Amino acid sequence: MTQILPDIFLFNPDKPLLFTQLYFWIFYFVVLLIYSIIYKERALRNAFLFAASLFFYWKTSGLFFLILVFSTVSDFYLGNLIHYSRKQGWKKFGVIMSVVVNLFMLSYFKYTYLFVNTVNNLFNLDLQIVNHLALWSNTLTGTRFDTSVILLPVGISFYTFQTISYTVDIYRGKVDPVKHILDFGFYVSFFPQLVAGPIVRAAQFIPQLYKRYHLTREEFGYALFMILKGLFKKIFIGDYIAVNFIDRVFADPMGFSGFENLMALYGYSLQVYVDFSGYTDIAIGVALLLGFRLPKNFNAPYKATNVGNFWKRWHISLSSWLRDYLYIPLGGNRKGRVMTDVNLMITMLLGGLWHGASWHFVVWGGINGLGIVVYKLWQKISPYEHSTHWAATLWKIFLTFNFITFTRIWFRSESMEKANQLIHQVTHSFHAEIIPQVLWSYRLVFAVMALGYFIHWVPERWKLALLNWYIRIPIWAKALIAVVMVFIIYQSWSADLQPFIYFQF
């Protein structure tokens, strides 16, 4: 028990405040407790949620919350500079500074290793990384940070893009700057979306800062449903299939047959979806209970009928950000067909790089880009492009899903070498003769995968019916359902590890 207080207030890198940890829900309960007292005072509400978000970030990323504070302060004042300057030159300077500062921060923390390793490999050098931030801190304040390592602050990829959208939208005249720095800090750091998005546009969120709290009973039911749905997707489905099958195969593709590698790939398509969309569902629900609306980030992406359509359903906040702040400024589709494709490829390649600091993410982005380019050519000659026949729709969904799954080879693999190993196993060492053994030995894993895909592909109206039912039932029934769901999810979380199965092949 004496460990409780330090556990609550001190940063522990082994215990970040993730939605799937009990500590988060205790934190959220305390936030709700204080919120229920002060929520009517708008300024106090925003200031409190800003403070709570900084605490959340401190618990998740330690002293990196100072980076968040820096980003808040710099972009707040740059936003004011852009808006209130009379000279176009200063406005431009402001927006350029904001983009440069944010991208510099992102690059420093995220891409230094990639850059240095690439230069070393290309030019046969032995450049070493020095964490200058840590070095300055040690020199100036006597701290003892490790200067040979640069750690990645949690959520930096999200909040830097968020603040860039703020200053650019001010520059474009789409939004007025936030009046008070605490309000702005709240927008940047709002804890539900800080770690894994959605990337919230200033134009969407800032008006909410000035509105009074309101939540209908329907929205309450919807928020709870999203939280429970997200936890179920993330823990019951995603974590179970990852730990008991997918992670093992991707860690050592050569130790598994081609069939197992292929199943792990399809499993990963499901896992990445339930993981990411599950987390976003919880974020939307948690924010909504506090009276704030976050945008939808996923829309049944594996029901997409082509690659372009997929990217309008998957991580919607990122793809729309890339469209509005990269693709369109590059020229979009306004400079001819060739430049359209070039702009598209640049956007997808950089979009790939955003996902991770490794060249295989760039490859992944590039293949997706090629997929869109090829589809745009194909749709002009496809005999069934405009067909609404169910078989044509099914075929398009099947093709798109398999293409997207194929690209995940480079997204998930731990290195280019392991991506090649996976492909090799599937094409040269498939071992179809052990399929029945594999299916039986990993039956629980495949059952959970089948359940996940079934839930994803059922008609939308079934899901809406379930949602409406949950919204309509009395509050005590909602509570009971919540308890049952937590109970079910815990069974998966505490289930025995799937033992390693020996297949002789």
Added chain:
Amino acid sequence: MRPFRILIFFAAVGLLLLVIALALPGEGIRITDHLRIRFFSVTDLFRSDDGFMRSGVEELLSASSVTEDPETDPVFDPLVTPGMFTTPDSVKATAADPPPADKIRARPSQADGAPVTSSAAGATPKEESDVKHVRPVNADSLVHAVYMLQFADGKEDVLVPFYRKLDGLRKGTVRRTRILHYGDSQIENDRMTALIRFRLQQHFGGSGTGLVPAVPIYDRHLAYRQEQTGEWQRHTFFGKRDPSVSHSCYGAMAAFASVPGEEEMPSLYFTFNTGRRTGQCDRVRVFFHTEADNASLVFRVNDTIFETFTKLPAGYHAAELNMGTTMKEVGLWTGFPEGGRIYGISFETDSGLQVDNIAMRGSSGLVFSKMDHDQLKAMMEDLSPGLLILQFGGNVVPFITDVDYYRRAFRRELRFIGGLCPDVPVIVIGPSDMSFKENGQLTTYPAVEPVRDALRSAALQSGYAFWDLYEAMGGFNSMPSFVQADPPLAKTDYIHFTPLGANLVAEMFYNALMLDYNQYFNDH
């Protein structure tokens, strides 16, 4: 809907969950043998120690520069010249460490032969004083973590015959020797062996990958590319045995590839990756059996016939091709009138050290005595090993009920191996830490330490050496740290190392071996 009502809702849900946590028994309710309904207990809420020895793993990692590929490691190998090690006494140990290495060689309690009893009651963490290791901090001598080899009293010199051969390799008085590294799936795909081989070959000479099966387990080998014609089939003595095989002649790899007796000579063709040390060989040896007389074997290099063996009588043979220079490719054509078996092919060098990786998926190591003795002995004589490493135990841990039986059975295997390869020392490596979930929490299998004790006991009682992989990696509940490390050092089955993790522990074994070799070197 006001926030206060939402708060009440959450409080109500939390309260209900708490009531259920208090009402349900901590171990859950068993529905069937395989199905149990679990729920968290109140103490789980306040559990602050997850039992992971993360700091231990970080210490191991910070002391090492291994990567996934030993051949590209930016490695600091202290054994640049023998004698660079100072004696273990002069290695500056940390304050918590036990007495210097030369006093901790033996473990009399185990060496006395007292039976090791299995414990199903859950293993307990080892006391610090039980951990025999040296963690030097002196950067001028050994910077990497070392967990010492263990010997029975009076048997500290058991590895000396091997060290003499290593010395002979350096001086040129010994032409060649080899290490056969046997193990279970933990060493598959050259894991651990690759690093041991590379480091040792750097000092004592030799290159090439050593023994490989004729029918590859993995189609993609870093050292070479293989193509084949004919209907080859792999048969293993371990795992699922083919009932149509009526004999027990499986060779030193406990597996053979059956060669069909086809008119078109079935062939194997190898293209070497000479950019890697494992791909550089100037000598190829084939160990095979032909069912009928008048068999032939042809070696081709660059489409030129270099060596032909004809009119071979039925039975076992070992054929070799010695090129004198590094080969880029080699082909093997077999003319076995009524078929035959290839027990293994060795890609090696005319002089130097070879280290063979012989992984037996699913095996507990109790295979040697069950195979045909004469055939095994003949192949072992041809291989002429200088050292055997036997790394087993992992496959018995989840299921074993009688650990003493395993100790006795393993000791019998060691006795058999001693008869097979007299004067060849053996190092037994025990199992790694292995985790399972107990009430939702990861913990070490209860049988890990008893199985480790059994293997150590069998090894020391047989007069051989033992290396404790379990303690070297951190002991009780250390495996989760390996899995959670970034990048991961072990897979999420909480049993097998990733290639990086395998190299990390292999380096620890290599350091232990070299520290002992260095001690011999200083004494002589």
